[in-house]
Amino acid sequence: MQDANARFPFMARVLIFRQFLWGAAFYGTYVLLTKFFLDELNYSEADTIMMMGAFGAVGPVFSAVGGYVADRYLGSFRAVYIGYTIYTIGFFLLGIGASDLNVPLSIFSIALIGYARGLSATCPTVLLGNSYSATNRDAFQQGLTVNYSINNLGSFSSKYLFPFMVAYLSYQGNFFIASGLMSITLVLFVRYKDQFIAVGNDLDRRPVSMKMWACFIAGSAVMLGLVFWVFSNLDEGKYLLYSLGICAIGYFIYEITKATAAYKYKMCGVLITIFIMIVFYFYYGQMLTSMNIYAINLMDDHLFGLIPIRPESNAAFNPLWCFVLGGPVIYIYSWLEKKGFSPSIPTKFSAAFVFSAIAFSLLGLSTHFVGDNGKISADWILWVHFFQSLAELIVGALGAGFIFEMVPRYLSAFSIGLRSVALSLSGILAAVISTRIALPKDQVLTPEIIENVYASYFFNLAMLAVVMAFVTLALSKVIATLIRKGEALEKEAEANVLTAES
Numbered sequence: 001m002q003d004a005n006a007r008f009p010f011m012a013r014v015l016i017f018r019q020f021l022w023g024a025a026f027y028g029t030y031v032l033l034t035k036f037f038l039d040e041l042n043y044s045e046a047d048t049i050m051m052m053g054a055f056g057a058v059g060p061v062f063s064a065v066g067g068y069v070a071d072r073y074l075g076s077f078r079a080v081y082i083g084y085t086i087y088t089i090g091f092f093l094l095g096i097g098a099s100d101l102n103v104p105l106s107i108f109s110i111a112l113i114g115y116a117r118g119l120s121a122t123c124p125t126v127l128l129g130n131s132y133s134a135t136n137r138d139a140f141q142q143g144l145t146v147n148y149s150i151n152n153l154g155s156f157s158s159k160y161l162f163p164f165m166v167a168y169l170s171y172q173g174n175f176f177i178a179s180g181l182m183s184i185t186l187v188l189f190v191r192y193k194d195q196f197i198a199v200g201n202d203l204d205r206r207p208v209s210m211k212m213w214a215c216f217i218a219g220s221a222v223m224l225g226l227v228f229w230v231f232s233n234l235d236e237g238k239y240l241l242y243s244l245g246i247c248a249i250g251y252f253i254y255e256i257t258k259a260t261a262a263y264k265y266k267m268c269g270v271l272i273t274i275f276i277m278i279v280f281y282f283y284y285g286q287m288l289t290s291m292n293i294y295a296i297n298l299m300d301d302h303l304f305g306l307i308p309i310r311p312e313s314n315a316a317f318n319p320l321w322c323f324v325l326g327g328p329v330i331y332i333y334s335w336l337e338k339k340g341f342s343p344s345i346p347t348k349f350s351a352a353f354v355f356s357a358i359a360f361s362l363l364g365l366s367t368h369f370v371g372d373n374g375k376i377s378a379d380w381i382l383w384v385h386f387f388q389s390l391a392e393l394i395v396g397a398l399g400a401g402f403i404f405e406m407v408p409r410y411l412s413a414f415s416i417g418l419r420s421v422a423l424s425l426s427g428i429l430a431a432v433i434s435t436r437i438a439l440p441k442d443q444v445l446t447p448e449i450i451e452n453v454y455a456s457y458f459f460n461l462a463m464l465a466v467v468m469a470f471v472t473l474a475l476s477k478v479i480a481t482l483i484r485k486g487e488a489l490e491k492e493a494e495a496n497v498l499t500a501e502s
Helices: 010-040 045-074 076-099 103-120 123-131 137-191 193-198 210-232 234-258 261-287 290-298 311-338 345-366 378-406 409-437 447-501
Strands: none
Touching (some): 010 045, 010 076, 010 103, 010 290, 045 123, 045 210, 045 290, 045 409, 076 123, 076 137, 103 210, 123 378, 137 193, 234 261, 234 409, 261 290, 290 311, 290 447, 311 378, 345 378, 378 409
């Protein structure tokens, strides 16, 4: 199709708009859950941190399973369609659960949301990639970055507004709004069903047998039960999440042994990149665990002394900066390429660790500037998010694109899910470690507690990020060598085919 050679094909534009709606619904809900569990459901800080870590981890760790199902049984579009339907139901039930503070229904609702995320998370990237022609891959990479920025625009809008709207709509009203946003995506799926199927995989264009549907429903019931069990048994549940993540990586290693020689080298490069991602996304996980609790306890409610902001809305700084910095980052990449310097994605990870080190150093430093009101200025948190968001933006959209290009197409959705597995493992690890700064309810925050609990924790994270910057830089050279060998073998195989045909 001629449209597939455009900078932004039509279906890419539809998928990017879908990303805005999803970002607004999901992250608007996410930002409210910490205070919802703390204040409304009366969870402790430690249990709330673990719940947020589990909620952030469950969807990503199950996304490898969801990607596998999409690759082998259902098709990418079907997986997204079903997943987004379950999202809509999950947000709606969460609103009902919040209206009467029903803890089991609230947990079941976020279990539905976690399951929906696991089933559908990898497939939009596959659909977006298939919207572009095979000769238009540079535009695909740009499309990924724009998609990532638009996601952050939706995320910022809801993260900033939803906490303010709680005063007028209560928690249930916001959750119902999230359900409404997701229902709009279902309208898009129905309106452009044929076009979505066209950019799906081969399975989307084939009927699914009744036996397969029965297996899928039974498997979904088991997965949903496991997710509900994880949320209801957080101490034991984290080990299940660890096990699932390790099994997903183990399966990828198994696929490496079956791949062609060229793909073996490239997939080994992906495997090393997954390790780097796990460590990097550990810092991402801190934003919704330790950093969020710190801001809720100590951040004041005005930015620059003028702009009102709820402490739980501090997470809105992240998507704001990602959206603002998206264009400049693309420009810098283009400028570097014109100068003949095109750093590899693993090298960019190394730079990202440097920015994370700066972010957490500033966070630790902020503990020394508590005002007379017992709060730190929101400006500190804004600039912490600037550096951490810059780190995230450097690698966030490109990690999935890198994996997509390095693996066989029959493993595309599953392999993209490995990025989410990295996010899951690092997220639950971040939650477990972040419980070290959890304080008892009604704890008075003295200067000694702020110094011994918060400052030392954040400065230690900063030092670890510096170490990882050097480790990643060394590993980037190993990855580059593996990719070069894989590409050389591909060219050799293509040359042999041409010789045989002639």
